[in-house]
Amino acid sequence: xxxxxxxxxxxxxxxxxxxxxxxxxxxxxxxxxxxxxxxxxxxxxxxxxxxxxxxxxxxxxxxxxxxxxxxxxxxxxxxxxxxxxxxxxxxxxxxxxxxxxxxxxxxxxxxxxxxxxxxxxxxxxxxxxxxxxxxxxxxxxxxxxxxxxx
Amino acid sequence: xxxxxxxxxxxxxxxxxxxxxxxxxxxxxxxxxxxxxxxxxxxxxxxxxxxxxxxxxxxxxxxxxxxxxxxxxxxxxxxxxxxxxxxxxxxxxxxxxxxxxxxxxxxxxxxxxxxxxxxxxxxxxxxxxxxxxxxxxxxxxxxxxxxxxx
DNA sequence: CTTTACCTTTGATTTAACTCCAAGGTTTAT
DNA sequence: ATAAACCTTGGAGTTAAATCAAAGGTAAAG
Numbered sequence: 001x002x003x004x005x006x007x008x009x010x011x012x013x014x015x016x017x018x019x020x021x022x023x024x025x026x027x028x029x030x031x032x033x034x035x036x037x038x039x040x041x042x043x044x045x046x047x048x049x050x051x052x053x054x055x056x057x058x059x060x061x062x063x064x065x066x067x068x069x070x071x072x073x074x075x076x077x078x079x080x081x082x083x084x085x086x087x088x089x090x091x092x093x094x095x096x097x098x099x100x101x102x103x104x105x106x107x108x109x110x111x112x113x114x115x116x117x118x119x120x121x122x123x124x125x126x127x128x129x130x131x132x133x134x135x136x137x138x139x140x141x142x143x144x145x146x147x148x149x150x
Numbered sequence: 151x152x153x154x155x156x157x158x159x160x161x162x163x164x165x166x167x168x169x170x171x172x173x174x175x176x177x178x179x180x181x182x183x184x185x186x187x188x189x190x191x192x193x194x195x196x197x198x199x200x201x202x203x204x205x206x207x208x209x210x211x212x213x214x215x216x217x218x219x220x221x222x223x224x225x226x227x228x229x230x231x232x233x234x235x236x237x238x239x240x241x242x243x244x245x246x247x248x249x250x251x252x253x254x255x256x257x258x259x260x261x262x263x264x265x266x267x268x269x270x271x272x273x274x275x276x277x278x279x280x281x282x283x284x285x286x287x288x289x290x291x292x293x294x295x296x297x298x299x300x
Numbered sequence: 301c302t303t304t305a306c307c308t309t310t311g312a313t314t315t316a317a318c319t320c321c322a323a324g325g326t327t328t329a330t
Numbered sequence: 331a332t333a334a335a336c337c338t339t340g341g342a343g344t345t346a347a348a349t350c351a352a353a354g355g356t357a358a359a360g
Binding site for chain 1: 307
Binding site for chain 1: 203204205206207208209220232233236237239240243244245246247249250251252253254257258260261
């Protein structure tokens, strides 16, 4: 059970942002105190963390509410419908993971290929690493590096 | 070798966006025709795809130019510097991948647990799946589903 | 008992990332 | 030779996602 300021601080957002999310229908505190204070439950906190997490991986607020609406609509939808929606979102997530793995592999190569020494990093670039498409290695400043097989 | 309209169409962006990226220092075409037309090389196209990809996984343009600057600065930096920068970015990417895997596992569970039939999907929600933290299963509308062990 | 946190509504401002428009001119394709 | 694509500068408009501000109040904590 948190009040707005508490949950805001815990999650590094502004209280204004929480009220904004409420207006957008993304996160409505489950309770109000007698005096009208917003009371956020554990579940609300979980939902907020979900929203924040989704945002950091590039989902828009609209997309996030679509993800969340899977929950809200649950009793009105047949399993088949839920499965369909979920599978579409899953495909979307998988795409993003693939994109990130693309970066990851390239950055990892770059890191591995740089000896980490004081020599100039000629020919080291993320784009060259991307180009080498996870097979060859782009950092060919041979004087100071070994090709590590990972 | 593409002209602005061509490369724009190929990558589903507006020509205005390309000029905007140029102004922001993200993507400057390598060449100009005699008449002043922007000429984008293969490498420029690759760079553009990089930008688009990075955007879809939630990087800001500023972050993207930081990633790209690893390339631009390469000859001015020692390998140790490059390695440092790259490793920081790598950590960032890994975080994002973890976030996405979190979604993925949950969505996958949701999908697996829904029989896909016409029954109501009571108790199926992404938040419940998240809650079950990749171990237990949240869809307990037992009448119509089996727990699949994946 | 007073400062701090919260409430409300309404509305303005900000930032990022485009997107569009105007005006006037050149180039390329049909 | 004329339409479509490009060039320039400069500025206005848009959308998403906040963030801030003001006014006038109630509640809670030290």
